[in-house]
Amino acid sequence: MFPNHAQPLVTAPAETAILALLLTEGPLSRVELARRTGLSSTAITKSARPLIDDGYLHELPPERTAPGAGRPVNPLAVTVDREFFVGVKISADALFVTVCDLRAGMRATAGRSLGEDRSPEAVCGLLCELVGIVLDADPAFRERTRHLGIAVSGDVDRAAGRVRYSVLPGWRDVPLAEAVAKATGLNVTVENDVKALTVAEHWFGEGIGTEYFALVTIGAGIGSGLVVNGQLITGAYGVAGEMGHLSIDPAGPVCHCGQTGCVEAIASSDAIRDAVRDATGDEDLDFDGVVQLARSGNPAARDAFARAGRAIGTGIAILVNLLGPERVVVTGEGLDTYDLFGVHIKDAYAAHCFKAAAKCPLTLRPLPWEEWARGAAILGIQALFP
Amino acid sequence: MFPNHAQPLVTAPAETAILALLLTEGPLSRVELARRTGLSSTAITKSARPLIDDGYLHELPPERTAPGAGRPVNPLAVTVDREFFVGVKISADALFVTVCDLRAGMRATAGRSLGEDRSPEAVCGLLCELVGIVLDADPAFRERTRHLGIAVSGDVDRAAGRVRYSVLPGWRDVPLAEAVAKATGLNVTVENDVKALTVAEHWFGEGIGTEYFALVTIGAGIGSGLVVNGQLITGAYGVAGEMGHLSIDPAGPVCHCGQTGCVEAIASSDAIRDAVRDATGDEDLDFDGVVQLARSGNPAARDAFARAGRAIGTGIAILVNLLGPERVVVTGEGLDTYDLFGVHIKDAYAAHCFKAAAKCPLTLRPLPWEEWARGAAILGIQALFP
Numbered sequence: 135m136f137p138n139h140a141q142p143l144v145t146a147p148a149e150t151a152i153l154a155l156l157l158t159e160g161p162l163s164r165v166e167l168a169r170r171t172g173l174s175s176t177a178i179t180k181s182a183r184p185l186i187d188d189g190y191l192h193e194l195p196p197e198r199t200a201p202g203a204g205r206p207v208n209p210l211a212v213t214v215d216r217e218f219f220v221g222v223k224i225s226a227d228a229l230f231v232t233v234c235d236l237r238a239g240m241r242a243t244a245g246r247s248l249g250e251d252r253s254p255e256a257v258c259g260l261l262c263e264l265v266g267i268v269l270d271a272d273p274a275f276r277e278r279t280r281h282l283g284i285a286v287s288g289d290v291d292r293a294a295g296r297v298r299y300s301v302l303p304g305w306r307d308v309p310l311a312e313a314v315a316k317a318t319g320l321n322v323t324v325e326n327d328v329k330a331l332t333v334a335e336h337w338f339g340e341g342i343g344t345e346y347f348a349l350v351t352i353g354a355g356i357g358s359g360l361v362v363n364g365q366l367i368t369g370a371y372g373v374a375g376e377m378g379h380l381s382i383d384p385a386g387p388v389c390h391c392g393q394t395g396c397v398e399a400i401a402s403s404d405a406i407r408d409a410v411r412d413a414t415g416d417e418d419l420d421f422d423g424v425v426q427l428a429r430s431g432n433p434a435a436r437d438a439f440a441r442a443g444r445a446i447g448t449g450i451a452i453l454v455n456l457l458g459p460e461r462v463v464v465t466g467e468g469l470d471t472y473d474l475f476g477v478h479i480k481d482a483y484a485a486h487c488f489k490a491a492a493k494c495p496l497t498l499r500p501l502p503w504e505e506w507a508r509g510a511a512i513l514g515i516q517a518l519f520p
Numbered sequence: 521m522f523p524n525h526a527q528p529l530v531t532a533p534a535e536t537a538i539l540a541l542l543l544t545e546g547p548l549s550r551v552e553l554a555r556r557t558g559l560s561s562t563a564i565t566k567s568a569r570p571l572i573d574d575g576y577l578h579e580l581p582p583e584r585t586a587p588g589a590g591r592p593v594n595p596l597a598v599t600v601d602r603e604f605f606v607g608v609k610i611s612a613d614a615l616f617v618t619v620c621d622l623r624a625g626m627r628a629t630a631g632r633s634l635g636e637d638r639s640p641e642a643v644c645g646l647l648c649e650l651v652g653i654v655l656d657a658d659p660a661f662r663e664r665t666r667h668l669g670i671a672v673s674g675d676v677d678r679a680a681g682r683v684r685y686s687v688l689p690g691w692r693d694v695p696l697a698e699a700v701a702k703a704t705g706l707n708v709t710v711e712n713d714v715k716a717l718t719v720a721e722h723w724f725g726e727g728i729g730t731e732y733f734a735l736v737t738i739g740a741g742i743g744s745g746l747v748v749n750g751q752l753i754t755g756a757y758g759v760a761g762e763m764g765h766l767s768i769d770p771a772g773p774v775c776h777c778g779q780t781g782c783v784e785a786i787a788s789s790d791a792i793r794d795a796v797r798d799a800t801g802d803e804d805l806d807f808d809g810v811v812q813l814a815r816s817g818n819p820a821a822r823d824a825f826a827r828a829g830r831a832i833g834t835g836i837a838i839l840v841n842l843l844g845p846e847r848v849v850v851t852g853e854g855l856d857t858y859d860l861f862g863v864h865i866k867d868a869y870a871a872h873c874f875k876a877a878a879k880c881p882l883t884l885r886p887l888p889w890e891e892w893a894r895g896a897a898i899l900g901i902q903a904l905f906p
Contacts, residue, residue: 289875346756360842362748369844370732373877376841381834381872384769393872448767455762456746456842458755486767486779489675491759 135517136295136311140280140321143190143518148173148181150519152210153190157237157515158337161194161211182210189216190236212236217518218275220265220282220320221511223327223503224257226301226354230503231264233275234511238338242271243504254297254308262317282320283513284310285327285506287355291372292325323513327506328375331465332359333366333516334509340463340497348459350377352446352468356398360457377449378402386445397449401442403468409438428474439471443478450479451486454494462494465501472498521903522681522697526666526707529576529904534559534567536905538596539576543623543901544723547580547597568596575602576622598622603904604661606651606668606706607897609713609889610643612687612740616889617650619661620897624724628657629890640683640694648703668706669899670696671713671892673741677758678711709899713892714761717851718745719752719902720895726849726883734845736763738832738854742784746843763835764788772831783835787828789854795824814860825857829864836865837872840880848880851887858884 144150151171155162162170164178171178185191193208214235223230233242244264248257265282269275288300295311311322332341332349341347347361356378360367367374378398379391386395387405399405403421410424411417413434419427428435450462464479483496530536537557542548548556550564557564571577579594600621609616619628630650634643651668655661674686681697697708718727718735727733733747742764746753753760764784765777772781773791785791789807796810797803799820805813814821836848850865862884869882 344756346753358842362753363751365749367732367748367843369877370730370846371844371876371879373875374842374844376874376877379841379874380838382768382770384830384834385771391874393874444770448770452766452838453842455765456744456760456839457753458757458760460756488762488765488777488779489759490757491755491762493757 135281135321135323136315137321140517142520143188144185145520146181148177149185152178152181153185153212154519156191156210156212158342160237161209163207163209165207167210186210189213214239215274216278218279219511219514220268220279221507221509221514222261222265222282222284223506223510224261224284224286224300224302225503225506226287228503229257229260229264230507231261231268232504232507232511233268233271233279234508234515236515238334238508238512238515240504240508242268242275243507244268245503252302253304254302254310254313257302258310258313258317261314265318280321281514281517282314282318282322283330283510284314284322284324285330285510285513286310286324287327287357289372290324290326290329292323295322295324297324321514321517323517325510325513327509328357328359329366329368330513331501331506331509332361332375334505334512335463335499336361336366337512337515340461340499344460346457346459348453348457348462350446350450350453350462350464351466352401352464353466354403356401356446356449358453360453360459362457377453380449380452382445382448382452397445400445401449406438406442409441410435413438425471425474428471436474439474440478443475444482446475447479447482447484448486450496451483451488451491454483454491455486455488458491459494461497463497463499465499469498469500521667521707521709522701523707526903528906529574530571531906532567534563535571538564538567539571539598540905542577542596542598544728546623547595549593549595551593553596572596575599600625601660602664604665605897605900606654606665607893607895607900608647608651608668608670609892609896610647610670610672610686610688611889611892612673614889615643615646615650616893617647617654618890618893618897619654619657619665620894620901622901624720624894624898624901626890626894628654628661629893630654631889638688639690640688640696640699643688644696644699644703647700651704666707667900667903668700668704668708669716669896670700670708670710671716671896671899672696672710673713673743675758676710676712676715678709678754681708681710683710707900707903709903711896711899713895714743714745715752715754716899717887717892717895718747718761720891720898721849721885722747722752723898723901726847726885730846732843732845733847733849734839734843735849735851736832736836736839737852738787738850739852740789742787742832742835744839746839746845748843763839766835766838768831768834768838783831786831787835792824792828795827796821799824811857811860814857822860825860826864829861830868832861833865833868833870834872836882837869837874837877840869840877841872841874844877845880847883849883849885851885855884855886 230245289298297308311324315322335341350358358375358377379396381395383395387399389396389399407421616631675684683694697710701708721727736744744761744763765782767781769781773785775782775785793807
């Protein structure tokens with residue numbers, strides 16, 4: 135996070151546990167909080183005090199669950215507009231910005247196509263302009279926003295706030311967090327987009343309450359984010375969750391990464407397009423054309439989607455056999471062509487899951503780009519924690 | 521663990537942290553303990569007190585690091601023979617038993633081939649006999665042993681203390697922990713052998729101090745144990761680390777699990793033997809015969825080992841691309857034929873690692889069966905913790 139001197143809101147384990155539960159699960163009574171955290175009621179009351187005083191929590195009106203059920207209880211709740219968070223998703227050709235409240239509710243959004251100039255300077259300029267626009271939507275936003283999160287596809291060094299590599303032209307080792315922090319005056323966190331979305335889904339989406347959770351994205355790239363024992367896997371060398379680069383077919387095509395038989399080399403939208411170009415000899419086909427061909431029944435195009443589906447299903451089964459997630463969420467723009475390869479994904483997944491691992495359901499979750507920006511805003515919410 | 525009423529020795533986070541550090545890293549000064557745990561010196565002294573009173577820790581004589589370096593410090597150390605732990609490894613044809621001290625030092629061992637009768641009752645009887653023999657080696661063992669760990673290959677429900685499935689004949693849903701607890705009077709934990717060995721190596725072996733660590737076993741079976749953020753991955757449905765059942769070749773052989781192209785279907789010792797039988801037409805070849813053929817230069821046998829090596833290397837690369845371990849330890853009886861496929865393992869690993877994941881070194885570690893029994897004893901040491 136940049137600048138580095140921003141302090142978390144909570145540091146003590148008890149406060150941390152209380153705030154996390156109320157943020158992700160909504161209002162809870164002190165009794166319920168005590169039960170869930172293993173703390174005493176006294177400890178709950180003591181730890182909640184500073185958060186109430188700071189305006190982050192408030193007591194709801196007393197509720198009686200049943201007549202004669204004893205003392206009325208005042209549930210504790212998060213004051214959602216105590217603080218706001220900006221999230222930015224940088225995609226290959228557009229920017230999406232959102233302002234979220236404390237429970238990740240989207241309050242304002244803005245999106246803009248990238249112009250011709252996609253250099254770090256140009257994108258950074260547009261980004262700050264859009265951030266200004268969403269923050270101007272409500273005076274409270276400017277007043278009570280301290281954190282901004284940026285999600286970008288590619289190789290991101292979160293600790294250093296740098297984008298080491300992205301598909302955008304000229305983006306090599308860009309000190310993005312520092313630049314945006316300087317321009318906006320906010321505390322900035324930059325993270326790989328799939329990792330940010332995984333944490334967002336784990337905290338506020340399909341992954342709530344799971345200890346083992348995975349999110350898989352399909353489309354132009356194939357990636358995954360993995361949560362184990364409640365924490366995102368980041369890898370000892372900064373590489374983890376590279377589902378797109380699992381080698382699953384020694385006879386498969388060469389990948390842009392240099393390996394042979396990667397899932398992405400078979401199943402990305404470019405890979406599908408290239409396979410159909412090769413099969414049909416039509417070098418002018420674009421991905422939309424390939425989709426049309428497949429939907430009209432062209433065997434070569436249908437085959438390419440079938441192969442892609444099998445590769446994705448096999449890749450997810452591998453992930454599930456190694457990590458044993460409770461649930462896998464599948465998302466990304468590849469879901470737009472799910473009619474063409476969904477059955478192959480499911481068949482290959484079922485065929486390659488080992489024993490009880492097959493209990494893990496695949497949940498399809500189309501997430502518009504705004505949701506990816508929301509994932510980025512949640513990086514800011516995380517910054518409240520140690 | 522059976523019976524269920526055994527209490528951990530430490531429960532408070534501070535005591536837990538101190539005992540874990542001293543167990544795994546050896547004597548440390550209170551200053552060093554404070555630095556490593558983030559606790560105050562006062563908290564260290566207070567938390568260490570009950571462990572000293574119970575005889576688990578003691579103070580070493582004062583040491584001065586340099587003349588004039590200030591007050592002498594008394595490092596704290598674990599009193600290794602305060603408590604002992606029995607570990608048992610059940611292999612396909614033999615039993616190995618060891619008594620370990622608090623820092624997992626092996627003090628006595630015993631091994632015995634299984635007889636003709638390998639039923640749960642027969643193995644359990646022999647197991648208890650061997651446990652009696654090792655405990656009789658020193659009166660202190662009987663006096664100060666409370667925990668016994670059992671490592672067995674197959675599908676183990678650790679929480680229920682049951683072996684759901686193992687390669688031993690007739691072993692289906694065996695309540696092993698309960699039976700051994702009743703016979704020995706000890707608290708018994710049963711765990712899958714690869715998982716037990718992974719935790720043992722993480723605490724007391726090559727994995728010390730790593731947050732992300734993996735152990736891969738090769739030989740009759742192919743398996744792996746995975747540690748992420750310092751904790752063993754167990755999977756939401758009890759399945760995780762199934763490296764042997766990653767599907768890596770759609771054109772590969774059918775596996776005993778029913779899938780196609782599993783690592784184990786290509787690279788287990790049986791798979792290698794079968795491939796050479798098919799290629800040579802000699803149905804009487806056993807694995808030793810195949811090894812001899814390969815060492816004498818027979819092309820079919822050499823090819824089978826090359827394919828196996830590539831499958832293992834690809835499987836490890838997949839594991840590394842998803843989890844990003846700091847180090848992978850490769851062990852198992854398959855190391856005996858490392859001369860025949862080591863180069864293929866390494867080449868395939870290097871070819872399929874994604875970017876910085878390739879920094880992760882493979883460490884070969886031949887572990888005799890006694891070490892697997894030691895891994896099981898460490899299950900008992902873990903039982904001291906919450």
